Amino acid sequence: MKYTAKITIALKDGMLNPEARAIQHALANLGFTTESLSTARVFFVTLEAASAGAAQAEAEKMCERLLANPVIHRYEVEVAA
Amino acid sequence: MKFAVVQFGGSNCDRDVQYVLADVCGVDCDLVWYKDGLKQDYDAIVIPGGFSYGDYLRAGAIAARTLVMDAIRRHADAGRLVLGICNGAQIGAESGMVPGTFTTNATPKFICRPVCLRVETADSPFTRLYKKGEVVRIPIAHKEGRYVAAPETLTSLNEEDRVAFRFCDEAGNVTPAANPNGAAENITGIIGGKARNILCMMPHPERASEEVLGSADGKKIFLSMIRTIEEQD
Numbered sequence: 001m002k003y004t005a006k007i008t009i010a011l012k013d014g015m016l017n018p019e020a021r022a023i024q025h026a027l028a029n030l031g032f033t034t035e036s037l038s039t040a041r042v043f044f045v046t047l048e049a050a051s052a053g054a055a056q057a058e059a060e061k062m063c064e065r066l067l068a069n070p071v072i073h074r075y076e077v078e079v080a081a
Numbered sequence: 082m083k084f085a086v087v088q089f090g091g092s093n094c095d096r097d098v099q100y101v102l103a104d105v106c107g108v109d110c111d112l113v114w115y116k117d118g119l120k121q122d123y124d125a126i127v128i129p130g131g132f133s134y135g136d137y138l139r140a141g142a143i144a145a146r147t148l149v150m151d152a153i154r155r156h157a158d159a160g161r162l163v164l165g166i167c168n169g170a171q172i173g174a175e176s177g178m179v180p181g182t183f184t185t186n187a188t189p190k191f192i193c194r195p196v197c198l199r200v201e202t203a204d205s206p207f208t209r210l211y212k213k214g215e216v217v218r219i220p221i222a223h224k225e226g227r228y229v230a231a232p233e234t235l236t237s238l239n240e241e242d243r244v245a246f247r248f249c250d251e252a253g254n255v256t257p258a259a260n261p262n263g264a265a266e267n268i269t270g271i272i273g274g275k276a277r278n279i280l281c282m283m284p285h286p287e288r289a290s291e292e293v294l295g296s297a298d299g300k301k302i303f304l305s306m307i308r309t310i311e312e313q314d
Contacts, residue, residue, distance in 0.1 A: 006217060016187060016190065016227075016263065018185050018186065018187055018189040018263075019185060019189055022122040022189055023213070029161075058258070062154055065146070066138070066142065066143075066146060067138070069139060069175070069182050069183055071230065071231065072182060072229055
């Protein structure tokens, strides 16, 4: 069966995010007051799997092997049929 | 003695490194296209700077997972030398040859300028011709060069004397002001491998290997490697 995995990769809490800081600064220049701002990267992967659980496990393996760097990243996987 | 410089799509310092090894230092050096793999044993492999795979995903992430890197890991496991420069250092870190990672500079800008580095150890095949504490001038050129590692990794790097270079000022002081990219503890060169036979560094020694370029301080890295290999033969 076909599943779509939505994989979100973000920096671990406490990691410096220079990009987010620059964006927050740009928003401030436009007059927006923000308490905090963070960024994340989202991957949409369509794959064949025997079950939602198997698709989830496969997507997590993709994170471990390539998509995330465990030194700085955390990831979340949401699977939908 | 034979060196190899491995070229990925997007490598752009490959020929500079080969020029320094072959023409300046006078050793044999092959350029090896990554898809061709390592067809012979080399004494040392250099992974050069550039933008492999356009820095897609993360700098070095995709190149780190190519077949040729498996061969380079086997080469390193056998105790032979691997030098990763800039994008080569990012690839080395992404492939786990040294701990930690290099990520976006604290000020997210591409920085290209000469910097001062303090040589933190002379106890490596790459830094043996320097004196510990010596200040050298080698340029950096990167946007993703800020070294990040877990606190326990930093502790073990220090305890095992595996920090090769730290950013410093001209007097050799390691300060936040002398840290161009926000690297943890100003670290920009890390020694890996069981035989201390891997060096991953963000600065470009091949751009500082002739006085005409403003500094020849980087040449000692290549000469240190050559001396090490000569002694092994």
